[in-house]
Amino acid sequence: MKQFYTYLHCKPNGDPFYVGKGCGVRSHDFHGRNQHHKRIVAKHGKENIEVLVFSRESEQASFDDEIKWIQVLREAGHELANLCDGGEGSSGALRSPETRAKMSKAQKGKSRSAESCKKQSVRMTGKKRSIDFINKISAIQKGNKRALGHKQTQEHRDKLAISKLGNKNHFFGKKHSLDALQKISESSKARRASVETRKKMSDARKKHWEKFREERI
Numbered sequence: 001m002k003q004f005y006t007y008l009h010c011k012p013n014g015d016p017f018y019v020g021k022g023c024g025v026r027s028h029d030f031h032g033r034n035q036h037h038k039r040i041v042a043k044h045g046k047e048n049i050e051v052l053v054f055s056r057e058s059e060q061a062s063f064d065d066e067i068k069w070i071q072v073l074r075e076a077g078h079e080l081a082n083l084c085d086g087g088e089g090s091s092g093a094l095r096s097p098e099t100r101a102k103m104s105k106a107q108k109g110k111s112r113s114a115e116s117c118k119k120q121s122v123r124m125t126g127k128k129r130s131i132d133f134i135n136k137i138s139a140i141q142k143g144n145k146r147a148l149g150h151k152q153t154q155e156h157r158d159k160l161a162i163s164k165l166g167n168k169n170h171f172f173g174k175k176h177s178l179d180a181l182q183k184i185s186e187s188s189k190a191r192r193a194s195v196e197t198r199k200k201m202s203d204a205r206k207k208h209w210e211k212f213r214e215e216r217i
Contacts, residue, residue, distance in 0.1 A: 004058060006065040009081075010050040016082045019069040021062035027053050063087045107124070138199040 009018035017040050020027065029053055030041055041049055056062040066086035073080060128189035152160075176184070 002059075003055060004062040005053050005055045006062045006069060007054065008052040008069065009037070009041075010052065012044055012048045012050070014050070016052075016073055016078055016080070019066055019073065019086060020082075021059075021066040021086075023059075027051050033085055036083075038079060090215060116214075 002023040004021065004023045005027065006019070006021050008016045009020070010016045018033075018037055030037075030046055030049075033041070054065065056065060063086070070080060070082055070086045
C-alpha cells in the first residue's frame with residue numbers, strides 16, 4: 001500500500017523553493033526536475049538541500065495540501081520553482097505492457113553509487129528556521145484532522161504481517177559480512193559525539209526552545 005505525502009525542498013537558510021507530492025523516495029530524488037529547480041540545487045549542492053515531508057492518508061489529500069502550500073508560500077513572497085499551482089501528477093497513470101517493458105529494460109543494470117545515496121539522505125539536524133517560517137507551517141497544518149483517529153482494518157494488518165513473513169521479506173536470509181559489520185562499527189564510533197559535545201548540543205536545544213516559546217507567547 002502506497003504512503004503518500006506532501007514535501008518541501010528548502011535552501012540551506014530554510015527558505016522553501018519547491019512544493020511537491022509523492023510516495024516512496026520521490027521527496028529525496030532530484031532527477032527529472034525542471035530547470036529552475038536544477039539551478040537552485042546546483043547552486044547550493046544536493047547535500048545542502050533540506051527536505052521536509054508531511055505524510056497524508058491518500059493521494060488526493062497530498063494533492064490538496066500541495067495546492068495549499070504553493071498558494072500560501074507564494075502569497076508570503078517565496079519564489080517557487082513550481083511551474084503550476086499543484087494538484088497534478090501521474091502517480092496513478094496506467095501504462096501499456098509494452099511501455100512498462102521498455103521502461104523496465106531501460107532501467108536494468110542501473111544503480112546509484114554509495115555517494116549518491118548518502119547525499120540523498122538529507123537530514124534536518126542543525127537547521128535553523130525563522131519564527132515566521134515556523135508560524136507559516138503551523139498555520140497550514142492547523143486543523144488538519146483528516147487522518148485523526150484513522151485505524152487500519154484487521155484485514156489490512158493481517159496482509160502487512162503476511163508480507164513480512166519468511167522469504168516474502170526482502171531481508172529474509174540476508175546477513176552482513178564480517179567486513180561490513182566492522183565498517184558499520186567504525187562508522188558508528190566516528191559519528192558518536194563526546195559527552196562534552198552532547199551536553200553542549202543539549203544546552204543549545206534547550207535555549208532554542210525556551211527562546212521559541214517566549215517569542216510565541
